[in-house]
Amino acid sequence: MSAARPGILLVLDGWGHAEPGEANALTAADTPCLDRLLGTPLAVLAEASGTAVGLLPGTVGNSEIGHIVIGAGRPVPYDSVLVEERISSGALRSDETLSAALTGAARTGGSLHLIGLSSDGMIHANVHHLRELLHIAALFAVPEVRIHAITDGRDVADGTAATYLETVEGYAAEAGIGTIATVTGRGYALDKSGDLSLTERAARAIADGAGHLIGEPKDALATTGRGEEWVEPSVVTGGDGAPVGPVRDGDVVLFTNFRSDRIQQLADHLHRELAARGVTFLSLAQYDTAAAIPALVHRADAGGGLAARLAEMGLRSVRIAEAEKFEHVTYYLNGREAAVAPVEEHIRISDATPPDYRARPEMSIGQVTEAVTSAARRDDVPLVVANLANIDVVGHTGDHAATVRAAEHTDRAVEALCRVASETGRWVLLVGDHGNAEKMLTESGGVRRPYGGHTTNPVPAVLVPAEGQRVGRPQGAATLADIAPSVLSLLGVGPAPAMTGRALW
Numbered sequence: 001m002s003a004a005r006p007g008i009l010l011v012l013d014g015w016g017h018a019e020p021g022e023a024n025a026l027t028a029a030d031t032p033c034l035d036r037l038l039g040t041p042l043a044v045l046a047e048a049s050g051t052a053v054g055l056l057p058g059t060v061g062n063s064e065i066g067h068i069v070i071g072a073g074r075p076v077p078y079d080s081v082l083v084e085e086r087i088s089s090g091a092l093r094s095d096e097t098l099s100a101a102l103t104g105a106a107r108t109g110g111s112l113h114l115i116g117l118s119s120d121g122m123i124h125a126n127v128h129h130l131r132e133l134l135h136i137a138a139l140f141a142v143p144e145v146r147i148h149a150i151t152d153g154r155d156v157a158d159g160t161a162a163t164y165l166e167t168v169e170g171y172a173a174e175a176g177i178g179t180i181a182t183v184t185g186r187g188y189a190l191d192k193s194g195d196l197s198l199t200e201r202a203a204r205a206i207a208d209g210a211g212h213l214i215g216e217p218k219d220a221l222a223t224t225g226r227g228e229e230w231v232e233p234s235v236v237t238g239g240d241g242a243p244v245g246p247v248r249d250g251d252v253v254l255f256t257n258f259r260s261d262r263i264q265q266l267a268d269h270l271h272r273e274l275a276a277r278g279v280t281f282l283s284l285a286q287y288d289t290a291a292a293i294p295a296l297v298h299r300a301d302a303g304g305g306l307a308a309r310l311a312e313m314g315l316r317s318v319r320i321a322e323a324e325k326f327e328h329v330t331y332y333l334n335g336r337e338a339a340v341a342p343v344e345e346h347i348r349i350s351d352a353t354p355p356d357y358r359a360r361p362e363m364s365i366g367q368v369t370e371a372v373t374s375a376a377r378r379d380d381v382p383l384v385v386a387n388l389a390n391i392d393v394v395g396h397t398g399d400h401a402a403t404v405r406a407a408e409h410t411d412r413a414v415e416a417l418c419r420v421a422s423e424t425g426r427w428v429l430l431v432g433d434h435g436n437a438e439k440m441l442t443e444s445g446g447v448r449r450p451y452g453g454h455t456t457n458p459v460p461a462v463l464v465p466a467e468g469q470r471v472g473r474p475q476g477a478a479t480l481a482d483i484a485p486s487v488l489s490l491l492g493v494g495p496a497p498a499m500t501g502r503a504l505w
């Protein structure tokens, strides 16, 4: 075990590794500090996608599973995998909660409404899950299935929504049931900034059939001036001009996203309005909604990790992030545990100005740096954990030039924080949670498109030891599961029993 010192864990969100090239915004950026750190023998590449972290093979990493595994010190089967298992084993077909809801709909003549992201980005949803749900609805002889498609353009390349709508229509034709009733961009339906006016527009289209009226689902895509994330809430009408599928009393609503964070605002909104009208609510995976919505697939335990060990040892930690990533350095890093241990302090940096991250790639990194600096100067805080969000959040815009600037702001912040660490006798451990900005272009069918999504690339992990701190060089293959044991070891503490990762330095 290395000589114990206090430290700073910096998660550089979306900091993936790839060779330099036209698509790579990180290697195009002027980042002297990060370049120098990555050139030291204490740098390593860690797996952050696929089975190494608890995802299906070849699946891109994401912020939730990334921070869960960084905290847990072991791969944790992610919700997407658990859903997949329930589908491939056939178990979803005999799920009691689903059976009861669908039997009820068949008896009363109610409709089933499937609401979810229509893409296979594998971060929030997999459109292929709809295929099984439509087959199950057919098995139960549900009279009608109304599909409320949410267009993506963020986890997958912009310009692909038409293909996904066709996929959905293909599944419906195959199952002999299901009609697309509404088409809405994820900017509205999956807002998590708390802007209820966006959620309200999505809810009006889905619940009441009120919105931009269209004859065919694809007509909605004509409203994509700002990209497919922002397709106007659009309502498909039938031959009589009336909406084909508003929610009626006694219907069943099933949310098909497997990830909660972006669908829960809409789920709570619709539940508040419709539950009193006898509408039954279900979600494919477990959500963090205020409303108790029964889930068809439950979560894996992600506890017993870094936070539990710090609490057990009475070691104080301060967690710092901008609003976009606040839950990640708290709730997810703590194994999806909402209760805050007395040895933890949480600092959420928020900014009231409306976010246009292309124009403001620095985001609030100055405030994050100040907060980390103040925490690092305290003698009662052995561990400061912060998320630097810029590379990922700006990377999601798909804007290469802005992402280059985001990386440059991150580099300056890391440089400043390494100085603070050296003044305060701390080590700094930097790690990405998944790739993003190292791949800003994608190609399919011979067409190259800007790409703001995540990747399967490994992420850098590098230790800057405290002055005089003796550490070894990392050996062998590394994954995100090795970060918690490493942090504990650098603090002079052994790993938690549930951890399967190992200390890298």
Ligand SMILES: O=C(O)[C@H](O)COP(=O)(O)O
Binding pocket: 061, 062, 063, 064, 123, 124, 154, 155, 262, 392, 396
């Ligand atoms: O919700 C989002 O912003 C993206 O779909 C995924 O990004 P995240 O996993 O970094 O939150």
Ligand SMILES: [Mn+2]
Binding pocket: 013, 014, 062, 063, 064, 066, 392, 433, 434
């Ligand atoms: Mn992330």
Ligand SMILES: [Mn+2]
Binding pocket: 014, 063, 392, 393, 396, 436, 454
């Ligand atoms: Mn992201």
